[in-house]
Amino acid sequence: MFGYSMGIHVRQGLTGGRSILLHGRSVPAMIGSAGGSMQMILKTKAYFIMFALISAVAVAGCGTAQTQEAPVKDVKIVKVLYQADNSKAFIPQITGMKDEQLQAKINGNLKAAILALKNQPANSSLHGDFAVSFYNGNLLGVHFSGNSFTPGVAHPNKIDCGIHIDLTNGKVYPIGDLFKPGADFEKRIKALCAATDSSYRLKIDGLMEKWTNAMFTSSWTGGDRAFLLAAKSMRVYSIPSYAVGPISGYNVPYADLIEIINKDGELWKKLTSQENRAITVTAE
Numbered sequence: 001m002f003g004y005s006m007g008i009h010v011r012q013g014l015t016g017g018r019s020i021l022l023h024g025r026s027v028p029a030m031i032g033s034a035g036g037s038m039q040m041i042l043k044t045k046a047y048f049i050m051f052a053l054i055s056a057v058a059v060a061g062c063g064t065a066q067t068q069e070a071p072v073k074d075v076k077i078v079k080v081l082y083q084a085d086n087s088k089a090f091i092p093q094i095t096g097m098k099d100e101q102l103q104a105k106i107n108g109n110l111k112a113a114i115l116a117l118k119n120q121p122a123n124s125s126l127h128g129d130f131a132v133s134f135y136n137g138n139l140l141g142v143h144f145s146g147n148s149f150t151p152g153v154a155h156p157n158k159i160d161c162g163i164h165i166d167l168t169n170g171k172v173y174p175i176g177d178l179f180k181p182g183a184d185f186e187k188r189i190k191a192l193c194a195a196t197d198s199s200y201r202l203k204i205d206g207l208m209e210k211w212t213n214a215m216f217t218s219s220w221t222g223g224d225r226a227f228l229l230a231a232k233s234m235r236v237y238s239i240p241s242y243a244v245g246p247i248s249g250y251n252v253p254y255a256d257l258i259e260i261i262n263k264d265g266e267l268w269k270k271l272t273s274q275e276n277r278a279i280t281v282t283a284e
Contacts, residue, residue: 005042009120016230019192024134025138064262068268073252074096075094075095075096075097075279076091076094076095076096076279076280076281076282077092077093077094077095077132077279077280077281078079078093078094078095078281078282078283078284079091079092079093079129079281079282079284080092080284081284082111082114082115082126085122085123085124085125085250086125087118087125087126087127088126088127088129089114089126089128089129089146090128090129090130091109091110091114091130091133092110092130092140092142092281093107093110093111094106094107094140094167095108097248102168102169102170105126105170106167106170106214108164108170109165109170109171109172110142110163110165110172113163113165114126114130114144114163117144117146117159117161118148119148119149119150119157121150123150123151124148124149124150124151125148125149125150126146126147126148126159127146127147127148127156128144128145128146128159129144129145129146130142130143130144131143132144132164132279132281133228133229133230134164134198134228134229134230134231134271134276135269135276135277135278135279136168136271136273136274136275136277137167137274137277138167138168138270138273138274138278139164139165139166139167139229139270139271139273139275140145140164140165140279141162141163141164141228141229142162142163142164142165143160143161143162143163143228144159144160144161144162144163145159145160145161146159147159149210155243156221157242157243158239158242158244158245159239159244159245160237160239160245160246161226162226162228162229162235162248164229164267166267166270167264171266173266173267174183175225175227176236177262177265177266177267178229178261178262178265178267178271179257179260179261179262179265180260180261180262180265181262183260183262185257185260186220186221186225188257188260189220189236189252189257190216190217190220191199192252192256192257193216193217193250193252194213194217194228197213197250198249200251201250202235202237202248202249202250202251203248204248207246207247207248207282208244208245208246208247208248211247211248213242215240215247216237216240216247216249216250217240218240219238219239219240220236220237220238220249223237224238225238226238226239226246226249228277229271231245231275231276232253232254232255233251233252233253234251234252234254235250235251235252236250236252237248237249237250
């Protein structure tokens, strides 16, 4: 049961007395008479039972120390409708995590990241919905699309943004966290897209079709560097015109960026830690 022998052996001592070997430990034996033999047997049984109990506790203790907690399998995302100041937007909220404090932090950061997409004027409204773009248990990617309207303005601003959050600590990652410190990833990505325009270019139904590399290059900068992470590549795109909306952009393989990717960084580690898989999304 415990992976080793429970053998008991009797040996003759140098002085004529006998002792019992219980897993290498010598236990005195009383064998001088029939009564002594009975006493020896009783003591032997007592030592055997005690040793067995101690061994069982020790083995159970070691097993507990070495077992890691299994990942929570019933984690899911709930679509929560945010309605305030004429806004109507669906916000992703995680449920089912064992660590309720971490879950609350993640949900707060997800809500804050989406509400930050609203136009700056206080009377602006936000409308939109989201889809899960990536999930592997450690990293969640959310693709939010919609618009924000400010009274007095001719048209609403189109919104299309990827939000990537660490499910182990609640951090929302900017694109720069994927690359080595000091790496000019913007320049490298733009150069790759220009050189391989036809092979990297994406075509997504419903988005602007007649866009050019020059439009991407001039608009994919600063806070407008939209991106969506996938298992083997990343989509980079932008919104050249808030009236017209986003362009489909490019699909850039990580293999073509590996020289500047920070493989020791937390984002890359979480991205590659497990396989991308589905997660249940339900309405509130």
